[in-house]
Amino acid sequence: RWVYMNGRYVKKEEATVSIFDHGFLYGDGIFEGIRVYDGNVFRLRDHLVRLYESARSIMLDIPLKIEELEQSVVEAVRKNELRDAYIRLVVSRGKGELCLDPSKCNDPQVIIIVDQVRLFPQETYDRGLKIITVPTRRNVPDALNPKIKSLNYLNNILVKIEANQAGVGEALMLNGDGYVAEGSGDNIFLVKKGILYTPPGYVGALEGITRQAIMDLCERNGYTVKEQPFTRHDVYVADEVFLTGTAAEVIAVVNVDGRTIADGVPGPVTQHLLKEFRQLVTVDGTQ
Numbered sequence: 001r002w003v004y005m006n007g008r009y010v011k012k013e014e015a016t017v018s019i020f021d022h023g024f025l026y027g028d029g030i031f032e033g034i035r036v037y038d039g040n041v042f043r044l045r046d047h048l049v050r051l052y053e054s055a056r057s058i059m060l061d062i063p064l065k066i067e068e069l070e071q072s073v074v075e076a077v078r079k080n081e082l083r084d085a086y087i088r089l090v091v092s093r094g095k096g097e098l099c100l101d102p103s104k105c106n107d108p109q110v111i112i113i114v115d116q117v118r119l120f121p122q123e124t125y126d127r128g129l130k131i132i133t134v135p136t137r138r139n140v141p142d143a144l145n146p147k148i149k150s151l152n153y154l155n156n157i158l159v160k161i162e163a164n165q166a167g168v169g170e171a172l173m174l175n176g177d178g179y180v181a182e183g184s185g186d187n188i189f190l191v192k193k194g195i196l197y198t199p200p201g202y203v204g205a206l207e208g209i210t211r212q213a214i215m216d217l218c219e220r221n222g223y224t225v226k227e228q229p230f231t232r233h234d235v236y237v238a239d240e241v242f243l244t245g246t247a248a249e250v251i252a253v254v255n256v257d258g259r260t261i262a263d264g265v266p267g268p269v270t271q272h273l274l275k276e277f278r279q280l281v282t283v284d285g286t287q
């Protein structure tokens with residue numbers, strides 16, 4: 001495996017960053033997780049637009065034009081000779097001094113790792129996932145806006161730890177007002193009386209690329225999707241619940257906080273959308 005580091009390719013085992021990198025010291029940076037299906041990078045431009053928006057919001061200058069970075073990602077995939085892969089694109093503020101001030105960080109690090117990811121076994125997709133809600137709250141959008149995919153993922157990591165301790169595969173964060181925001185690394189949808197609902201970004205969710213792909217598929221398949229805040233109660237009484245994310249793709253949820261969702265098996269809309277999604281990524285490639 002080859003890792004792209006600021007225009008150079010370094011062997012995976014030899015790819016290292018400085019302990020003075022503010023990405024390491026303070027989580028000062030941003031990232032994207034992107035999938036490659038059958039040699040095509042899925043919605044690369046959308047991921048890059050989100051990356052550059054995250055960068056603008058935290059005042060980090062990515063030292064490449066979006067077209068150049070796009071080219072580099074495609075090249076890194078090619079160099080690693082993987083048809084199906086997961087890309088981790090990281091931009092950190094770079095090496096600086098032992099203080100918060102980033103003004104001495106003159107050399108942002110742009111890193112592209114091409115590897116593989118498998119979040120859940122196929123069995124989990126067939127049976128559905130058991131999840132919980134956890135005490136960790138999603139940042140309210142005034143501090144560090146959850147729309148920024150920053151290297152500060154401690155909130156999300158705590159959620160994952162809380163899920164692990166409860167012996168479940170994923171957990172949901174609520175926002176400060178008690179509305180359901182998202183999972184540790186995925187967005188949530190529910191289906192009620194044939195209509196799909198997903199929390200709007202302002203509730204405190206990252207506007208996922210997979211979420212958007214599902215919304216596009218809904219439109220093509222005649223489903224109505226409403227971006228609307230909802231509570232845990234709405235989740236418990238939904239007809240279907242599923243999560244979406246680059247790593248998880250589309251995964252049914254069959255139990256939340258001990259409440260079985262409907263009859264406890266992946267529902268027809270979820271199954272239909274998972275099938276459509278798999279087709280979209282494999283047949284249409286970059287669509």
Ligand code: PLP
Binds near residue numbers: 209247
């Ligand atoms: N929410 C969070 C906090 C995430 O980290 C991710 C993963 O990227 C998502 C949602 C899902 O977004 P996407 O579909 O773009 O992977």
